[in-house]
Amino acid sequence: MVEAYSIPVTKIERSRLPGVKLENIPFGRTFTDHMLEADYENGEWKNVEIKPYQPLVISPSLAALHYGQAIFEGIKAYKNSAGESFIFRPYDNYKRFNLSAARMEMPAVPEDIFMEGMRQLVALDSNWIPALHDHSLYIRPFMFSSDEMIGVRPSENYKFLIILAPTGPYYSAPMRIYVEEKYTRAAPGGVGQAKAAGNYGSSMYVTAQAKKQGYDQVLWTDVYEHKYVQEIGTMNVFFVIGDTAVTPDLSSGTILAGVTRDSVMTILEEMGLKVEEKPVSVDMLMEAYKAGTLREVFGTGTAATVSLIRELKYKDFVMTFDTAKWTVTPEIKNRLDAIREGHAADKFGWMFKV
Ligand SMILES: *Cc1c(COP(=O)(O)O)cnc(C)c1O
Numbered sequence: 001m002v003e004a005y006s007i008p009v010t011k012i013e014r015s016r017l018p019g020v021k022l023e024n025i026p027f028g029r030t031f032t033d034h035m036l037e038a039d040y041e042n043g044e045w046k047n048v049e050i051k052p053y054q055p056l057v058i059s060p061s062l063a064a065l066h067y068g069q070a071i072f073e074g075i076k077a078y079k080n081s082a083g084e085s086f087i088f089r090p091y092d093n094y095k096r097f098n099l100s101a102a103r104m105e106m107p108a109v110p111e112d113i114f115m116e117g118m119r120q121l122v123a124l125d126s127n128w129i130p131a132l133h134d135h136s137l138y139i140r141p142f143m144f145s146s147d148e149m150i151g152v153r154p155s156e157n158y159k160f161l162i163i164l165a166p167t168g169p170y171y172s173a174p175m176r177i178y179v180e181e182k183y184t185r186a187a188p189g190g191v192g193q194a195k196a197a198g199n200y201g202s203s204m205y206v207t208a209q210a211k212k213q214g215y216d217q218v219l220w221t222d223v224y225e226h227k228y229v230q231e232i233g234t235m236n237v238f239f240v241i242g243d244t245a246v247t248p249d250l251s252s253g254t255i256l257a258g259v260t261r262d263s264v265m266t267i268l269e270e271m272g273l274k275v276e277e278k279p280v281s282v283d284m285l286m287e288a289y290k291a292g293t294l295r296e297v298f299g300t301g302t303a304a305t306v307s308l309i310r311e312l313k314y315k316d317f318v319m320t321f322d323t324a325k326w327t328v329t330p331e332i333k334n335r336l337d338a339i340r341e342g343h344a345a346d347k348f349g350w351m352f353k354v
Contacts (some may be wrong), residue, residue, distance in 0.1 A: 008048070028166070063146065089263070094111065108157075129166065142160070167303075194256075233299070245275050249279060263348075
């Protein structure tokens with residue numbers, strides 16, 4: 001018989017939960033009572049433990065702060081009406097985490113630390129999972145280089161942590177999107193397909209410029225011609241054109257392979273739409289818009305789930321949409337929510353019991 005992987009646990013003396021209002025709790029600001037921490041030293045993972053959520057003590061020479069070997073994941077846990085807790089497709093995030101690690105020359109995190117550690121941590125803090133519609137517990141695994149030495153080379157030491165944050169609805173209003181044609185996010189051969197911290201740091205300036213002009217996010221385009229769309233912020237993008245849903249394909253390695261993206265493709269097919277992964281040019285989108293066949297545009301990601309897009313601006317051309325008339329995007333969200341919140345059968349095997 002396989003022994004359950006046992007992780008030492010130090011419990012908090014008194015939970016902070018009674019002082020927290022879970023309803024409509026803003027994303028990413030409140031953390032649960034416990035966290036998981038592990039160290040990579042001398043070629044192996046050790047000191048795996050679950051302990052009270054607390055600050056880390058770091059040296060000013062911490063390698064991650066200087067050279068950016070840092071990656072993360074985003075996953076959500078839900079509670080059904082029977083009070084059971086489930087995590088949405090965590091194994092897909094586990095695999096992606098180690099792909100990001102490999103690209104950043106960081107060690108892989110073993111499955112028992114990542115998966116079983118996450119399960120035990122979520123089980124311990126399961127009272128923090130809001131059992132409310134559109135609410136969940138956001139799970140943030142992350143790893144960074146922890147050598148205390150200045151010098152550009154891969155670290156010998158790393159830290160892996162998992163923290164948890166209860167969260168309410170993320171983006172509520174339909175978004176205005178600026179199609180970026182000056183700055184770029186990811187080039188072939190780069191790290192666009194990795195959830196590497198630096199990808200987000202480098203996007204802040206560009207997003208801030210777009211926000212000054214009244215946009216919510218930018219839609220990134222290819223580095224050569226600014227002709228083919230990639231993704232939006234921390235979301236993949238879909239276009240419903242006629243009876244086909246189109247999303248940029250992943251072959252150039254510039255786009256993060258979203259777990260929500262994959263789930264939405266499955267749901268779209270279940271709804272009877274054709275799904276195409278292919279290069280998506282802005283020209284093609286403008287043609288479809290002019291012909292009246294570009295019906296719906298939306299972003300997908302763990303944090304926001306499905307976000308409606310009411311405006312796309314490319315150079316002087318503005319495409320606007322009356323999102324109140326949409327049928328496909330709301331239906332996707334309903335079907336996904338129903339599975340995750342336990343109102344519909346988990347026919348695709350996406351829900352991992354805690
Ligand atoms: C995390 C992320 C996504 C969405 O991935 P999910 O697995 O669906 O959460 C899309 N694009 C980028 C750049 C991301 O960081």
